[in-house]
Amino acid sequence: DISVSIKMYIGNCYLGLDQPEKAVEVFGNLDSEDAQWYLALAYVKMNQINQAREVLEALEIKSEIYRAKAKELLADLAT
Numbered sequence: 001d002i003s004v005s006i007k008m009y010i011g012n013c014y015l016g017l018d019q020p021e022k023a024v025e026v027f028g029n030l031d032s033e034d035a036q037w038y039l040a041l042a043y044v045k046m047n048q049i050n051q052a053r054e055v056l057e058a059l060e061i062k063s064e065i066y067r068a069k070a071k072e073l074l075a076d077l078a079t
């Protein structure tokens with residue numbers, strides 16, 4: 001099985017290559033705050049704002065690491 005670190009790297013490569021659909025496939029199957037953050041970014045790139053908001057709102061509640069970033073991105077998406 002491919003390790004979580006390798007999957008995170010692959011997902012980020014897809015984001016960097018402007019292939020957010022593939023990134024969603026990778027990040028959507030990982031259960032970590034890091035993966036959820038990048039999942040939200042992939043949704044934003046795909047202009048799937050409602051899905052991005054859902055993920056960001058969950059991060060804002062449960063993540064010490066991503067709380068401030070999630071709050072900031074949610075505010076940006078509201079404008």
